[in-house]
Amino acid sequence: MDKITIKVEGMTCGGCVTSIQKALGEHDGIGKTAADLDAGTVDVEFDSTLIQRSAIERAIESAGFDVPAQ
């Protein structure tokens, strides 16, 4: 598994954390996720043979959050 940290804008409560982690968990190739509300980041473990960073960022945006240019 690779591990990346993605900056995410718009997480304002524990429910946001849950919904991001739930949205990511539905994708093949994504392992453990950990959203940090205070830091505005999400750590994502993923299998790079199954999913790419760009798709992970799109999944976060589809869940209703903004991923600024990193």
Ligand code: 9UX
């Ligand atoms: Mo709580 Mo986070 O309603 O969008 S889930 S602010």
